[in-house]
Amino acid sequence: MTNSSEVDDTVTPIRMQILRKFLTTETVLSGEELSQTFRVSRTAIWKHIRELELLGFQFTSVHSKGYQLTGKPNIVLKPLIDVFLLPNLSLGKELIWLPVTDSTNTFAQTLIQQGASHGTVVVAGEQTGGRGRRGRFWFSSPDGLWMSIIIRKPIPLVHAAELTLLTSVAVHRSICKLTGLPVQIKWPNDLLIRWKKICGILAEVRTEAETIVQAVIGIGINVNIRREDFPESVKDTATSLVAEGSAPLNKAQLVANILNELDRLIEGLVRGERPFSVIFPEWKNACATIGAKIRVQTGIEVLEGTAIDVNESGTLFLLLSSGEVRAISSGEVLLQTFSDGGQDEKD
Numbered sequence: 001m002t003n004s005s006e007v008d009d010t011v012t013p014i015r016m017q018i019l020r021k022f023l024t025t026e027t028v029l030s031g032e033e034l035s036q037t038f039r040v041s042r043t044a045i046w047k048h049i050r051e052l053e054l055l056g057f058q059f060t061s062v063h064s065k066g067y068q069l070t071g072k073p074n075i076v077l078k079p080l081i082d083v084f085l086l087p088n089l090s091l092g093k094e095l096i097w098l099p100v101t102d103s104t105n106t107f108a109q110t111l112i113q114q115g116a117s118h119g120t121v122v123v124a125g126e127q128t129g130g131r132g133r134r135g136r137f138w139f140s141s142p143d144g145l146w147m148s149i150i151i152r153k154p155i156p157l158v159h160a161a162e163l164t165l166l167t168s169v170a171v172h173r174s175i176c177k178l179t180g181l182p183v184q185i186k187w188p189n190d191l192l193i194r195w196k197k198i199c200g201i202l203a204e205v206r207t208e209a210e211t212i213v214q215a216v217i218g219i220g221i222n223v224n225i226r227r228e229d230f231p232e233s234v235k236d237t238a239t240s241l242v243a244e245g246s247a248p249l250n251k252a253q254l255v256a257n258i259l260n261e262l263d264r265l266i267e268g269l270v271r272g273e274r275p276f277s278v279i280f281p282e283w284k285n286a287c288a289t290i291g292a293k294i295r296v297q298t299g300i301e302v303l304e305g306t307a308i309d310v311n312e313s314g315t316l317f318l319l320l321s322s323g324e325v326r327a328i329s330s331g332e333v334l335l336q337t338f339s340d341g342g343q344d345e346k347d
């Protein structure tokens, strides 16, 4: 269970405001000016700056003038994503940063029970119990990006698969834009580079009758993890952006890019516009699965064959050796025969 003490209560709103002020000011800020702006004593300002330093921010004290922000940690705080976020999005209005939690998806579910609003984002520095599909453990060391997005607008249940398909496209676009790496999508929504997994998506939904009333979209991206830091169990099947040649990424910028892309797509889904059919050619172009010989775990069986196509609803068509073509609306391409892998421990 997520422990409420894991909430980073050192980042109080005033600390956020002080940080925002430093981020938008190039010059030195005096203690006096800050204390007047925020109506607290200079000692209180100094304490807030100390707390920000504990989070990894660096301030240089300029003699008799004040403080200057000279270094930022690679963490995801609201003021840090706002610099990159498009205006008027419904995703990312609220953002909670947790240095450590068991699972951001679990934490987001708890927040929903407490009334969290649509678009709230939870990001963790590290997960101790990261969850993958089919109940698997998800390796989540401090150099990755582990986030969950709360969706609280009604979506017809028939479009459930599109939630993750759209998310994979938003992440694909963002990573391509920021790194230029050759990222591909493994049906339905894993992201790969050179057949190794760099991103997994786990959507958990609550339905009423034929409607999704709430969803948590969990996204795990192996951003800055060094090749040698992956555990033995996933070494052959997972990779990271830096291991594939990217410069280390600013995680706040990556989160903002994903939200910028996903916001429009989700809004379209909520309005019943079938946005996946619009971006389908893009998804298909990035899809590594079509044409490959694969084994697919459906809910009830494992099927082997050639993936011959995917349609605009995300249904995969698998040609079996018997000549029969099976339509598979949900499932998972297994690791053994598909030469890709996953961040999943080997089955």
Ligand code: BTN
Binding pocket: 102, 103, 104, 105, 106, 127, 129, 130, 131, 132, 133, 134, 136, 138, 140, 145, 146, 147, 148, 190, 199, 200, 201, 202, 218, 219, 220, 221, 344
């Ligand atoms: C998969 O099996 O491919 C899905 C992996 C999803 C991992 C992410 S990391 C952030 C969020 N929190 C979790 O516990 N899981 C998802």
